Amino acid sequence: AAGVIQSPRHLIKEKRETATLKCYPIPRHDTVYWYQQGPGQDPQFLISFYEKMQSDKGSIPDRFSAQQFSDYHSELNMSSLELGDSALYFCASSPKKGRGRFDYGYTFGSGTRLTVV
Amino acid sequence: AQKITQTQPGMFVQEKEAVTLDCTYDTSDQSYGLFWYKQPSSGEMIFLIYQGSYDEQNATEGRYSLNFQKARKSANLVISASQLGDSAMYFCAMTGMQGNMLTFGGGTRLMVKP
Numbered sequence: 402a403a404g405v406i407q408s409p410r411h412l413i414k415e416k417r418e419t420a421t422l423k424c425y426p427i428p429r430h431d432t433v434y435w436y437q438q439g440p441g442q443d444p445q446f447l448i449s450f451y452e453k454m455q456s457d458k459g460s461i462p463d464r465f466s467a468q469q470f471s472d473y474h475s476e477l478n479m480s481s482l483e484l485g486d487s488a489l490y491f492c493a494s495s496p497k498k499g500r501g502r503f504d505y506g507y508t509f510g511s512g513t514r515l516t517v518v
Numbered sequence: 519a520q521k522i523t524q525t526q527p528g529m530f531v532q533e534k535e536a537v538t539l540d541c542t543y544d545t546s547d548q549s550y551g552l553f554w555y556k557q558p559s560s561g562e563m564i565f566l567i568y569q570g571s572y573d574e575q576n577a578t579e580g581r582y583s584l585n586f587q588k589a590r591k592s593a594n595l596v597i598s599a600s601q602l603g604d605s606a607m608y609f610c611a612m613t614g615m616q617g618n619m620l621t622f623g624g625g626t627r628l629m630v631k632p
Binding site for chain 2: 432434436442443444445446449451456457459489491493495503507508509511512514
């Protein structure tokens with residue numbers, strides 16, 4: 402079965418550089434989520450998109466932006482990178498949830514490990 | 519706001535024994551979902567089990583079961599017959615009516631001893 406595809410798997414950038422992370426959701430999943438997991442920490446929600454519109458916003462820095470394209474893939478753009486941005490970035494996707502239920506096939510990608518040096 | 523608390527930063531269990539990982543949650547939502555994920559050292563997030571707030575039966579998936587006590591706001595994960603491959607970080611998470619995002623607990627690192 403198709404899974405959530407993230408690219409690249411690993412990325413090394415220098416401080417103040419820009420990085421772009423890509424996410425390809427499961428076909429027919431219309432919602433995409435981005436999470437950031439720092440070393441030894443739990444994942445923190447950044448932002449989500451539903452039908453190409455921003456749906457919810459979490460603790461996403463102003464230096465970061467994201468969008469969802471017409472083919473439903475999403476990109477997370479990170480500018481002026483700082484050492485503290487080094488983390489594992491997860492993308493997840495889900496279909497539209499049914500009323501009153503939350504087990505709606507929420508699926509994570511394998512993550513992009515960003516290292517800022 | 520939702521909050522997940524996992525009070526066990528690390529745990530050891532002997533191979534083939536059962537182990538319980540604790541999770542308590544706090545939410546003002548009447549309807550919500552609870553999840554457990556496994557994260558091995560390779561980093562991927564592996565879905566284990568789901569419990570809906572209105573589900574009357576405790577969820578089970580193979581060796582995994584969820585001990586759901588709604589009045590206590592707890593959703594403990596029970597792993598039966600532990601295997602060496604169960605050594606990993608385990609995260610409890612929830613979502614509710616405010617949005618589709620997951621809120622995670624701090625995680626429990628489980629180490630299975632041979």
